Amino acid sequence: xxxxxxxxxxxxxxxxxxxxxxxxxxxxxxxxxxxxxxxxxxxxxxxxxxxxxxxxxxxxxxxxxxxxxxxxxxxxxxxxxxxxxxxxxxxxxxxxxxxxxxxxxxxxxxxxxxxxxxxxxxxxxxxxxxxxxxxxxxxxxxxxxxxxxxxxxxxxxxxxxxxxxxxxxxxxxxxxxxxxxxxxx
Amino acid sequence: xxxxxxxxxxxxxxxxxxxxxxxxxxxxxxxxxxxxxxxxxxxxxxxxxxxxxxxxxxxxxxxxxxxxxxxxxxxxxxxxxxxxxxxxxxxxxxxxxxxxxxxxxxxxxxxxxxxxxxxxxxxxxxxxxxxxxxxxxxxxxxxxxxxxxxxxxxxxxxxxxxxxxxxxxxxxxxxxxxxxxxxxx
DNA sequence: TGTCCTGATGACATGTTGTGTCATCACTCT
DNA sequence: AGAGTGATGACACAACATGTCATCAGGACA
Numbered sequence: 274x275x276x277x278x279x280x281x282x283x284x285x286x287x288x289x290x291x292x293x294x295x296x297x298x299x300x301x302x303x304x305x306x307x308x309x310x311x312x313x314x315x316x317x318x319x320x321x322x323x324x325x326x327x328x329x330x331x332x333x334x335x336x337x338x339x340x341x342x343x344x345x346x347x348x349x350x351x352x353x354x355x356x357x358x359x360x361x362x363x364x365x366x367x368x369x370x371x372x373x374x375x376x377x378x379x380x381x382x383x384x385x386x387x388x389x390x391x392x393x394x395x396x397x398x399x400x401x402x403x404x405x406x407x408x409x410x411x412x413x414x415x416x417x418x419x420x421x422x423x424x425x426x427x428x429x430x431x432x433x434x435x436x437x438x439x440x441x442x443x444x445x446x447x448x449x450x451x452x453x454x455x456x457x458x
Numbered sequence: 459x460x461x462x463x464x465x466x467x468x469x470x471x472x473x474x475x476x477x478x479x480x481x482x483x484x485x486x487x488x489x490x491x492x493x494x495x496x497x498x499x500x501x502x503x504x505x506x507x508x509x510x511x512x513x514x515x516x517x518x519x520x521x522x523x524x525x526x527x528x529x530x531x532x533x534x535x536x537x538x539x540x541x542x543x544x545x546x547x548x549x550x551x552x553x554x555x556x557x558x559x560x561x562x563x564x565x566x567x568x569x570x571x572x573x574x575x576x577x578x579x580x581x582x583x584x585x586x587x588x589x590x591x592x593x594x595x596x597x598x599x600x601x602x603x604x605x606x607x608x609x610x611x612x613x614x615x616x617x618x619x620x621x622x623x624x625x626x627x628x629x630x631x632x633x634x635x636x637x638x639x640x641x642x643x
Numbered sequence: 644t645g646t647c648c649t650g651a652t653g654a655c656a657t658g659t660t661g662t663g664t665c666a667t668c669a670c671t672c673t
Numbered sequence: 674a675g676a677g678t679g680a681t682g683a684c685a686c687a688a689c690a691t692g693t694c695a696t697c698a699g700g701a702c703a
Contacts, residue, residue, distance in 0.1 A: 417610070
């Protein structure tokens with residue numbers, strides 16, 4: 274047990290989500306978030322580089338996770354199969370059950386372009402991690418593959434969050450991948 | 459002839475590019491940019507909502523242009539053909555010749571995550587415009603098509619800027635589209 | 644038991660970004 | 674000539690973000 278209440282980052286995240294949801298992102302200030310978490314403004318900025326970042330605590334590990342996943346994947350896969358294998362694995366492990374929380378978070382993010390911007394940067398960093406993992410395995414066209422994979426994944430995620438029937442995300446992802454094949458020529 | 463020197467937005471853009479290039483994005487302040495353009499800080503923020511935006515003056519018209527292009531495209535095209543038709547048209551009209559300017563701008567944008575973020579938002583807004591144009595023409599899977607198109611376009615643009623042989627962007631775009639077909643399964 | 648070290652936090656100061664508000668002044672329209 | 678328009682200047686100010694030093698609980702170790 275440490276001297277301070279533990280998990281300052283998580284407490285700040287929780288306080289921020291509550292305030293953003295109730296009075297809006299732009300209308301809540303960092304001092305307000307810090308106070309609700311029982312901390313000071315300065316401490317907020319020690320854990321998060323800026324006000325937007327507090328909504329993306331979970332995303333911090335994504336690039337590393339995907340990177341490890343791709344490095345450990347079966348060697349026989351095609352490059353595109355490898356990319357989709359990574360997404361399918363992480364999706365089966367980490368996503369189902371979080372749907373409601375993700376919906377709430379998405380509603381906040383959609384309410385402000387600054388948050389949308391940060392979300393796009395996170396997605397782009399994930400794409401970059403995929404690209405590097407592909408290069409490490411000697412694949413060609415890593416940049417294009419990573420971007421296409423991200424496009425399919427992001428679209429699947431949106432469809433999953435919008436679908437009130439709440440199917441498994443893995444199923445939506447595979448369907449989106451198949452849709453893509455039918456569309457392009 | 460107006461009372462003030464014309465083209466305040468363009469002058470601010472020019473001043474900003476010069477300062478960003480010489481001393482870096484983070485190290486130049488808005489008052490410095492404004493002074494170099496012969497204007498005040500307050501006037502800078504009248505023309506640009508924030509410091510990042512000054513690098514994206516040209517992007518303002520993109521969504522409208524693509525939108526009009528897709529609305530006026532031949533009706534016989536497949537949805538994917540329509541998306542790529544839009545990119546191919548705009549690319550042939552507006553891009554060749556700007557390569558050096560775009561390379562300089564890209565170097566600045568890559569130097570700072572805040573600028574990269576804004577660039578991603580612009581790309582996303584373009585994608586959204588494509589999606590809406592597709593919906594207006596009654597296409598299915600508009601979101602996925604727009605995202606895939608953007609992925610191909612962004613990748614082609616990067617390859618074009620990196621290729622010292624300076625081929626026509628249209629050619630690079632078509633090659634990227636073809637590469638994509640070979641990759642996915 | 645006492646001392647030193649460590650690391651998270653608080654306290655304070657400060658620079659930068661972004662906005663609200665009102666005044667100014669050249670130009671235009673009538 | 675006088676009223677209206679619209680871009681800009683001037684000023685005030687809130688919020689964001691960072692640098693720096695002080696504080697203080699707990700662990701390591703003699």
